[in-house]
Amino acid sequence: MDSAGASKGRGEPDRMEPPGRKGRHSSPDYRQCSVWLSKKARLAVDLALSQLAVRDGQKKQFSTLVEELLIDWLAQGTFDQEVTRDKSKVQS
Numbered sequence: 001m002d003s004a005g006a007s008k009g010r011g012e013p014d015r016m017e018p019p020g021r022k023g024r025h026s027s028p029d030y031r032q033c034s035v036w037l038s039k040k041a042r043l044a045v046d047l048a049l050s051q052l053a054v055r056d057g058q059k060k061q062f063s064t065l066v067e068e069l070l071i072d073w074l075a076q077g078t079f080d081q082e083v084t085r086d087k088s089k090v091q092s
């Protein structure tokens with residue numbers, strides 16, 4: 001195995017991403033976090049996102065939805081630091 005954890009030389013394909021493919025995990029503009037949600041809530045959100053994708057052709061990721069909701073929530077309050085919504089950084 002190499003330092004990235006990909007097997008080499010045993011007939012197993014490398015598990016590295018293809019060149020040019022970029023995601024949030026490799027972007028310095030994003031930071032991973034985790035939350036505890038009930039299974040019922042997560043399933044309902046996944047169903048709603050699937051229905052949105054079928055109905056409107058909009059494929060929205062769970063993390064995008066959470067980010068949008070948190071930014072809206074911050075915009076409603078009075079906080080020391082101003083938080084603005086930059087739609088160019090929010091990926092669908």
